[in-house]
Amino acid sequence: MSDFLEVVLRCVLVLGAFMTLPLLVGQMEHKAMAHMQSRVGPMKAGAFHGWAQLIADGVKFVQKESIVPTAADGPVFRLAPAVALVPYLVAMVAIPLGPFFGQTNLIGIDLDLGLFFVLAAMSVGVLGSLMGGLGSGNKYSYIGGMRVAAQLMSYELPMVLAAASVAMAAGTLSLTGIAHEWEWWWLIAQLPGLIVFFTAGLAELQRPPFDAPLADAELVMGPITEYGGMRFAMFLLAEYAGIVVLAALTTVLYLGGWAGPWSDDFGWLWSLLKIFAVSFLVIWARVAYPRLREDQVNSLAWKVLVPLALLQLTLTTFVVIL
């Protein structure tokens, strides 16, 4: 196969994953959340248990008028949804899914600095919410944007520290390398790191219980208050793409990626299975826990997660030296 064709094929595959996996997670959220609240969730769209609900939602969003408030900062307001969405697509390029029927690793492009690249891309995604908040010309959006900024500042550090601990244990920043080096006892040795990484990831995505920037009871919808139609849909898609990226990263770093029986053929399936399990945990946390207050959000980051991450880093250092 020529190099050019291979690049095109990989791009199409990543784009396909980007368009389908977030929708699957979204549908899972619809149904799992409903049943956790003793409801049934969407039942009509697509005739069988509302499987086509998100497609119907998409069609509805496309039809809606695109409005820019007069008080808004036009270019920033229009650009924000793209800034929120595209980084997750970029991040997905560098995340490995594992061997595909004995073929090479299923990945967009295998970077030496994969971990660094993905974490950097994920932080850019948060800037979309910040831009939406500051560019909407609305006080609720503005306060939401400020909260996004505070949250980004607080949670970036523990997330990077926890990821650094894994990279140190594996001795590489390449995501395929980390997954290759993974040993089962890391589940225990890296457990605090796993908890810190997952929690900080939730906060970075502004998912409940860390959705103080959105806080619909006090801030309407935070940074995305003024958005509607396709732009709102892009923010929504960015949220679910973010869940997929976070789950995939957690899988690769802490859960061994494609490790599992018959992983030479079905490694990619193991990865997907773990990704959906972690995504389920994200949804579960949303249903089970009430929203943290803004000061609680920040004190959790600085008083609990950062010390825990530093402790993990120290522990890993000793393990590596010994």
Place this chain on the structure above:
Amino acid sequence: MFGSGLFTGLRVTMRNMLKRSVTAHYPDVEPDLPPRSRGVIALQEENCTSCMLCARECPSWCIEIDSHKEVIPATTEGGKDRSINVLDRFDIDYSICMYCSICIEVCPFDALHWSPEFAYAEGDITDLTHDMNKLREWMWTVPAPPALDAGAEKSKELAAYEASLSVEPVAAPPEVAE
């Protein structure tokens, strides 16, 4: 223990997820309503004497009644003619009705009843005024009164009726031999 609430939250939501949901699938499945639910007021037109008690007692003035007198000639020679009221109009405006049930309580002849029928929404507010033909149709949906509790006292009317059944019928006069 500190932090045990986190696990309680997860446990409760997981238990809910594994149980059957409690959603009522209304348009597909008709709801199972309690026997005395207040859906709509039905009119047993034959029982109505146009006494106007319901219309007067209605706190929101949603009942309108028109009637005329009809004379039933005496059936026996020299007897007295009887006159009865016949309904011309009996309208209830459900856009005003507040479902207080006072008209039903006050009706001395059991002409008004609660029907559990609830799906009578209209596109226009004026269409919510229903005439006696419609109210009479709803009468068919009125359920039989719920059975009394075990050991409860019988209603006086029923007790009187049953007492009348237990009286020995008067013996037929002996046949006179020819």
